[in-house]
Amino acid sequence: MTRLILMLVFFICCSTGGEIAMTYGMKQVGEPQGFSPKAVLLFIGRAVQSGWVWFALPLLAASFYSLLVLLSWAPLSVVIPASAFNYVVGTFGAKYLLREQVSPKRWMGVIMVCIGVSLVLLT
């Protein structure tokens, strides 16, 4: 049980940290000009030059592999609800690290989504 909880904490830290670093990097890269093959390649080219994207990748890879380990240890119905806590941790990260304006309405939505995901997958 302890190793399952520790792995879940590791998964949430890597997942949220990776996504926040990726978002920070992509905000610096800017949005693609279009979705033609050339525009997509230019967009990817800009993204791979971002240090924050490269910082995010090992974190996301670690979260991916820890998810694989969790899935091999416990059923999906246990792993996914626990990881639903990512929504709340991620919103705190968005507010305090990315300086996004999280209105009370958005907080309410995030908390409802978090509880809803847990209820859906716990049944």
Added chain:
Amino acid sequence: MSHERRLRIKTLVMVLLMVVCANFGDLMLKRGMLQIGAVQMSPSGIWVALLSTIHNATIWLGILFLIAFTFCYMTAVSWADYSYVMPAGAFGYAVQTLLAVVILHEVVTARRWFGVVLIVVGVLLVGQTHPSTTAPKPVAS
């Protein structure tokens, strides 16, 4: 079309693509890991699991879907807030339940329906906020 309306529509399209790719990816990974079996937490056990995942086609299919998900996610957060995109992606759980009822004729409990309602209302609440609250960055050329 106004800038905000265009922003909402393109974010919605990206989130829907994220939902489809993430759901198929997770499904393939779970199927692949069931084929491999429980991972032993020792250096040799992790090495064997790593080799097994590399040689498993179902895992690779899952990885392809998750790469597509990552691309859609990177594109969405290049213009929209992380705290907007992330909860909106949870709409996939509601879709999964509806598909289970309509296609698989599964019986869904009241608790699960309540969860679906919470997700839908939560996503609608987040959807009513402005998709981007940080300063706009220059468009990639």
